Amino acid sequence: GQQLNQSPQSMFIQEGEDVSMNCTSSSIFNTWLWYKQDPGEGPVLLIALYKAGELTSNGRLTAQFGITRKDSFLNISASIPSDVGIYFCAGTNFGNEKLTFGTGTRLTIIP
């Protein structure tokens, strides 16, 4: 099945740094979702995007729906230890109940 490509696959940053990650697809989506998964837990929805070019924030997190509809971006500002985890993107189209998930970006904070 199709999976979305996320990059980078992993990131090692210091506390306080800003983080950028992206998700790309070979096909167009009209809905993009971003999830975070803590170790041993289920994914938690962070941000949902429904319109091309849309920029949405949730606290220190900001996500953008790419103009081409084939990509999406997630930025985290001033990272803190609780930001550690795996970030997944997911896409779908109107009328499709199923999500296509990305392969994940693992974020680690170096002390």
Add this chain to the structure above:
Amino acid sequence: NAGVTQTPKFQVLKTGQSMTLQCAQDMNHNSMYWYRQDPGMGLRLIYYSASEGTTDKGEVPNGYNVSRLNKREFSLRLESAAPSQTSVYFCASSAGGAGSYEQYFGPGTRLTVT
């Protein structure tokens, strides 16, 4: 409001044994889903149910059966477990219908088949 709950949290089975994973949601959602998550593979859809009384295959349905018992509950059954089914299983739900694609996940069931 517990969201999506799953039982059990952990399970160890021997090859050939059967078991049922339980999932319930209290958000009055129409759609429910079962995923498996393996290292490096991300989340893969096993089965989903768009409404009470309907179920459909996802990407990896072989070796599994599901039952949408009512609007709240969606169970996943392994009739004859195999080591390849060792994985973490997640249940999710969404409101469903136009404009409601946000899925909410349970805490997962960690299954080991020896």
